Amino acid sequence: EIVMTLSPAALSVSPGERATLSCRASQTISNDLAWYQQKPGQAPRLLIYGASTRATGIPARFSGSGSGTEFTLTISSLQSEDFAVYYCQQYDKWPPLFGGGSRVEIK
Amino acid sequence: EVQLLESGGDLVQPGGSLRLSCAAAGFTFTSSAMSWVRQAPGKGLEWVSSITGSGDSTYYVDSVKGRFTISRDNFVNTLYLQMNSLRAEDTAVYYCARLVASIVPYGAFDIWGRGAMVTVSS
Secondary structure, three states, X not given: OOOEEEEOOEEEEOOOOOEEEEEEEOOOOOOOEEEEEEOOOOXXXXXXXXXXXXXXXXXXXXXXXXXXXXXXXXXXXXXXXXXXXXXXXXXXXXXXXXXXOEEEEEO | OOEEEEEOXXXXXXXXXXXXXXXXXXXXXXXXXXXXXXXOOXXXXXXXEEEOOOOOOEEEOHHHXXXXXXXXXXXXXXXXXXXXXXXXXXXXXXXXEEEEEEEOOEEEEEEEXXXXXXXXXX
């Protein structure tokens, strides 16, 4: 079964700085990867699908890249509302699977 | 307004049953594949089940197969999850989500409800 590994598990970043999260798939998944943001007590929100396409209403500071097994989510200039947990999800192989989550914290 | 609203979460004993509902509004429900995704307390996200827009095809993660049943009523724009033989490890917030997919269940989840808490405990 495919394994999704998200790193780092936690990241401390100052407001205005760049944050980069990595998601690695144990098998190639083409570009069938999504990124989500989840704040405490809230449902997840879709940020990126198709590895690099922003979902409706997502600010341009969020960008996704990669294909095959290596993927990256970049937040170019962190705003206060961006401190949250981020998940990647593959939808190329059975079963649809989320990575373990990466917490972006205020430094 | 685009909205998904879950209901039916509760405390239930191991071996018991529960049915979750998810009322949809603001988008064309009948042509939308739908899913349930759960999150155990303090843990990550786990896809549970998906259903095509017509309801003809359903999909389940192995851990719930034979115990959970996903269904939908397109006349009242509502998604359901019937959960039987519940176990402690089924304790989680259950989210209803719209699945954007060319081939169900392979897609991303673009609309989410607020979730319903299911606690399995004696």
